[in-house]
Amino acid sequence: MANGDSPSDPIYSDPVFQMAMQQFEVIADHLQIPEGTRRRLIYPKRAVSVALPIERDNGEVHVFHGYRVQHHLSIGPTKGGTRYSPDLTIGESAALAVWMSWKCALAGLPYGGAKGGIRVDPRSLSRRELEVLSRRYMQEMIPFVGPQMDVMAPDMGTNEQVMAWFMDTYSVHMGCALGEIVTGKPVSLGGVQGRREATGRGVIYLIERALNMLKITPSECTAIVQGFGNVGSVTAAGLAYKSGMKVVGLSDHTVALYDPNGLDVAAADRHVAVHGVLEGFEQGERVDPNEFLTLPCDVLVPAAVERVITEENAGRLKCRILAEAANGPTTPDADKILDQRWDELFVIPDILCNAGGVIVSYFEWVQDLQNFFWSDVEITDRLYRILETAFTAMVKRSKERRIPHRTAAVSLGVERVLAARQARGIFP
Numbered sequence: 001m002a003n004g005d006s007p008s009d010p011i012y013s014d015p016v017f018q019m020a021m022q023q024f025e026v027i028a029d030h031l032q033i034p035e036g037t038r039r040r041l042i043y044p045k046r047a048v049s050v051a052l053p054i055e056r057d058n059g060e061v062h063v064f065h066g067y068r069v070q071h072h073l074s075i076g077p078t079k080g081g082t083r084y085s086p087d088l089t090i091g092e093s094a095a096l097a098v099w100m101s102w103k104c105a106l107a108g109l110p111y112g113g114a115k116g117g118i119r120v121d122p123r124s125l126s127r128r129e130l131e132v133l134s135r136r137y138m139q140e141m142i143p144f145v146g147p148q149m150d151v152m153a154p155d156m157g158t159n160e161q162v163m164a165w166f167m168d169t170y171s172v173h174m175g176c177a178l179g180e181i182v183t184g185k186p187v188s189l190g191g192v193q194g195r196r197e198a199t200g201r202g203v204i205y206l207i208e209r210a211l212n213m214l215k216i217t218p219s220e221c222t223a224i225v226q227g228f229g230n231v232g233s234v235t236a237a238g239l240a241y242k243s244g245m246k247v248v249g250l251s252d253h254t255v256a257l258y259d260p261n262g263l264d265v266a267a268a269d270r271h272v273a274v275h276g277v278l279e280g281f282e283q284g285e286r287v288d289p290n291e292f293l294t295l296p297c298d299v300l301v302p303a304a305v306e307r308v309i310t311e312e313n314a315g316r317l318k319c320r321i322l323a324e325a326a327n328g329p330t331t332p333d334a335d336k337i338l339d340q341r342w343d344e345l346f347v348i349p350d351i352l353c354n355a356g357g358v359i360v361s362y363f364e365w366v367q368d369l370q371n372f373f374w375s376d377v378e379i380t381d382r383l384y385r386i387l388e389t390a391f392t393a394m395v396k397r398s399k400e401r402r403i404p405h406r407t408a409a410v411s412l413g414v415e416r417v418l419a420a421r422q423a424r425g426i427f428p
Ligand SMILES: NC(=O)C1=CN([C@@H]2O[C@H](COP(=O)(O)OP(=O)(O)OC[C@H]3O[C@@H](n4cnc5c(N)ncnc54)[C@H](O)[C@@H]3O)[C@@H](O)[C@H]2O)C=CC1
Pocket: 081, 154, 155, 156, 157, 158, 199, 226, 227, 228, 229, 230, 231, 232, 251, 252, 253, 254, 303, 304, 305, 306, 325, 326, 327, 354, 355, 357, 358
């Protein structure tokens, strides 16, 4: 790049953002997007970084760091989760915001992508500290968010309670109750039934859909799920008790467990409800977390962090379906290997696989704006219809153009964002 148009801040050198850029280049080449337009599509519109001082329980003042990146504002407000993680960077937030844009566009939602959060391990805070920090984060974000500007939701390390604190802080500032400022709230504040389960429900729907296409019977399958939080635990339970699969592997950040005869997911859930982590759950064999994803199974579900399927292990995956419930689990180098294994390994790419969460968030936002609430059945039915449309479009494009599923799915999203930008003119 030349003429001073090469950005120099920490976003663009971040390895996760680099990964989003590399992925995007593949799509841009496929769609033959000119160079200048590429930059306009990938660079985030706004990136906010805030210092968050709070008084700890021991009386000391600690300053945490928070971020929010809004990728594009061409179609409507931006939308995306808020992550509390000790490793979070502004570059990672930007990558996740970019992926949110393609995800929302693929699902046909009227949003640009956003993401952000706080660089903190929420488990290291007391409940009071967590509340004070969450409220401070929202206070600092008030100039940059709004029901028509940017609408947050839960992601790793956050939950309904954190969304309730965000909603309360924003509403007190504005002088009236504004549930539509966040989604994933408790039902008592205008949240919707099933948002907590929505991402996992979507993952299960898509896995069953793919198995059906491949003429494989779900109840004859085995599954491995990495990550046992909101998304991983709901997915594992659904695969075990709805689809009838044998869940042979479960893991979280503390331990990876494998049993070819199957693990009791409900018992694992009860263990985590008491202890907070899988560590100490006395079933299965403890295995090396680095080898966990390469153990034999039919359905592999990474549902934790980015960049776990790499050049090193992609050739050794033994699954038939890779269902990317996490955001960005597969690196571009790994993709090159998976692309060669196209006939034996069916990839459900992240922007489709985990879209159930933001789709139901969209329903929540729409209902809050209208103060008119739908039934659980209506929500689930509409969720499945949107996922079905996106899945069918991805498979059709993949077959017609002989391109991998990720290229098909992301190119559909990018194309829609590009069309909106072109319709608005050069400087929207
Ligand atoms: N919560 C939501 O609605 C949505 C979440 N996602 C994505 O799904 C993934 C998981 O999110 P949540 O379940 O909400 O987070 P969570 O905070 O509820 O759970 C995260 C889980 O991952 C585990 N974990 C963390 N690091 C790990 C590692 N290195 N190896 C194995 N396990 C590890 C944690 O122990 C925990 O069990 C993230 O990539 C998130 O961005 C995507 C769409 C929506």
